[in-house]
Amino acid sequence: MNISKVNTILTLDYLTNTPEGLYLDRKRAKISLQDLANEIASFANANGGVIVVGITDAGVIEGFNACGLKKLNELQKVVTGYLNPSPVYECELIAIKNSKNENDNILLFHIEPAINYIVRNNKDDVYCRQEDSSIKLTTNQIKSLEYERRERDFETEILFDSSVEDIDEDMIELYKKRLGTDVPTEQILKARGFFLREKHGQLHLTKAGMLLFGKNPSLYLPSARIRVLKFEGNEFKVGTEMNLVKDKTFDSCLYKSVEQAKDFIGSQLREFTHLNPEGIFETVPEYPEFAWYEGLVNAVTHRDYSNSGEHITVKLFDDRLEIYSPGRLSGFVTLDTMMTKRYSRNPQIARVLNEMGIVRELNEGVKRIYSEMQKYFLKEPIYSEPDSNSVLLVLENNIVMRRKRKEESLLKNDIIQKTWEGLNYLEKQIITTIFDKGEINSEEASRIINRGKTTAVKMLNKLVDKKLIVWTGTSKFDNKGKYIMKN
Secondary structure (H helix, E strand, O other), rough: EEOOOOOOOOOHHHHHHHOOOEEEEEEEOOOOOHHHHHHHHHHHEEEEEEEEEOEEOOOOOOOOOOOHHHHHHHHOOOHHHEEEOOEEEEOOOEOOOOOOOEEEEEEEEEEEEOOOOEEOOOOOOEEEEEEEEEEEHHHHHHHHHHHHHOOOOHHOOOOOOOOHEOOOOHHHHHHHHHHHOOOOOOHHHHHHHEEEEEOOOOOEEEHHHHHHHHHOOHHHOOOOOOOEEOOOOOOOOOOHOOEEEEEEEOOOHHHHHHHHEEEEEHHHEEEEEEOOOOOOOEEEOOOOOHHHHHHHHHHHOOOOOOOOOOOOOEEEEEEEEEEEEEEEOOOOOOOOOOOOOOOOOOOOHHHHHHHHHOOOOOHHHHHHHHHHHOOOOOOOOEEOOOOEEEEEEEEEEOOHHHHHHHHHHHHHHHHHHHHHHOHHHHHHHHHHHHHHHOOEEEEHHHHHHOOHHHHHHHHHHHHHOOOOEOOOOOOOOOOOOEEEEEE
């Protein structure tokens, strides 16, 4: 049963059993005023969240009876005496039964992220929430945070042309289901004051609200999309050598775009079969799914949406996968510290996507990208900031092993196995391409072998004569005809 009037997802079971993390912390009632103030500041300087006082780390409800009414009153006033400026928060007193079955109380501090300022304690120290703890920032980290805070108002800006008609009700229902609530749509979007706001008697979505819950975010924020490009080969070629074979854009709300892009990328990546040491054929993916999916989620969550001229781009090459995200690493996170430090440029977006189950702690996800690539015997992921205003993740596959696995898989076909060694290099290129793509036409074959169309057609027909491939056209002049593998 919900026990909070401020946050509809907070039940006693949630507060006692949910693991502590970026958005939740438990503190005993005997915590010092200074320590509690530092914790509150750390949440405000990160993504906001809830601190429950009166419950131990292990989830035992101690309450305040043992500490007395004076301590309870002092804790409720801690922000005024210890923090400057005061963060936006609400202190909620909740009547409960403690572990001894006595009538008692706990305190909930509902803390919003500080948008355009940094919260300091009375000693001028700055704390910031990282995973399940609060860290004291260094001088350089504080400077980075000060710089970043000038950009943190993007999410709260109101889109005055928008209205409740722009809300994607399917997305709202999915969100309610994840939260376990059935409160009205307007109430859930107004709850934190960041998604739906009223001005001059009219309700409008904020930019964060549009990105998370809008039907067509790209109508208002054109760069809020994911574009996936697939190329033949290892380079991006243009003109007569154009090698772009797939180009798809996803511009729904963020959650739907991520899931749609995930399905599409998964359909374009290949699986390779090889003989393991036991002589059994194994099928392995081109890249571990977690690595590229987490890279995509991080790009969507932490990109700079105020950069209206750029969008997230995923490029699939034969030898690598690239994920480009507009905006440099945010706050005090650097290329050297991204596996141990966490800071979100878009705290409200990050929080909702976390509640939807697709966002992990940034450093946890990055660390696992590295470990997953290692498990697949692939090179370490490469993170860079190529133009000081973007982040690029590159995942490389093992092109040598990939070709070997492709060849092993091809040779499972008895006819190919008998003729493979008698094929020249260009013929093998054509066969493996058809094996990968399922089909090919004469123009594509010409480009792949870097020969004229006449030569390519002769080579294709030679492979047809060898009963390795089949022509599907109605005649040799059929422009829509394709060459496919012979069953």
